[in-house]
Amino acid sequence: MRRALAILLVLAVVATAAFWWLSRPELLPDAAFAGLSGDPERGELVFWAAGCASCHAAPGASGEDRLVLVGGRPFETEFGTFVAPNISMDVEDGIGGWSLPEFANAMLRGVAPDGRHYYPAFPYTAYRKATLEDVADLHAFMETLPAAERANDPHDLGFPFNIRRGIGLWKRLAQADGWAVEDELTAEEERGRYLAEALAHCGECHTPRDALGVLDRGRWLAGAPNPSGDGRIPNITPAALDWSQQDIAGYLASGFTPSFDTVGGTMAAVVQSLGNLPREDLDAIAAYLARVRPVE
């Protein structure tokens, strides 16, 4: 009996150690930042491509107010309610005091400066494919944006999703380093792939997920239930999206569909951001979408 207890105790210690080891935060090596300095002008395009304002601007913000990244927008999901944090330049409430390595580890590894994992409502599994140069440029641009006071609200999550350390295990399942579209692409299609798969993180809403919230890459961009309840996020593979490339780029630029309806729902904020990109980039996204595997 005593022996059995001892074995159980050892097993528990081993399991805890294994959990702790497997769920540890992984950071970028310091050497990666050698000689890197951000260009704020280039960073503005990264900012609009990455859609930062879509989630982190105040709910309902428009125009210049979308550059005030005060957070506060709630996201109701099946795991609980996430609240977008303040990522303005406020030193107390926002990210005003962050170094480039801290910022890059947040964006590319989903790890906070204090070593905790971020919840993947923050699309770092997509941003992971972004270049460090783009992240440095983005950081330089965001340093030009205003500071805004607003203390962060806690997320409202049930067990076991409220255990942050467990996200380390989830990352092992969910993070994929390869591109979803691996075919030989033209330079324009490659640019579109980089924008769509990394920065604009289209797959986060348009690709369905399994029960653990891991993207089903076999049904890349094939549409998914709307995480906030009503209706579906549409299938945008060539099997379902029959718009011309000109239609797609025009929609991303202006919000008008080919039948002159206008963009709505959560896509409205996406278009407000992407509309700031040069037309070549929107054409590139359209060219990439034509190369996505058709899924009914």
Place this chain on the structure above:
Amino acid sequence: MSAKRLIASSVAAVILGAAAATAQDVTAAVEARQGQFKLYAFNLGALVPMAQGNVDYDAEVAQAAADNLALLTALDQTRLWPEGSDNAAIDGTRALPVIWEDMAALQARFGELQDAVATLQNAAGEDLDSMRAALGPVGGVCSACHEANRAPE
């Protein structure tokens, strides 16, 4: 049939009849408001391709479309949004129940639309750049309302 029962069944018939009429009114209102939005889209369809450079700018066509939009957006909305015509209550609409929590806010959005369209009406016949600059805010008002009040398909 006793008098009491006769009265009761007549009352029931009247109530049921009223309910059926209401359902018809709701359907008619949904169809009418969708028709109005189709007319918006039809007239925007003259302007957007010019703004995007897919069709040559034509001042007369642009002005006529903007004039139509001014007429269309001036329509009184009161009877187009009856209670029970949201997407939780009936099929065939994407209008979210949140609209009925604050009808004054919906009226205010139509006010914003009228303002943006008035600017467009002044600009549409001027030249392409003026029309394009005034068209963006119109799309912005449409999109802001769709963002808050319309479910995805």
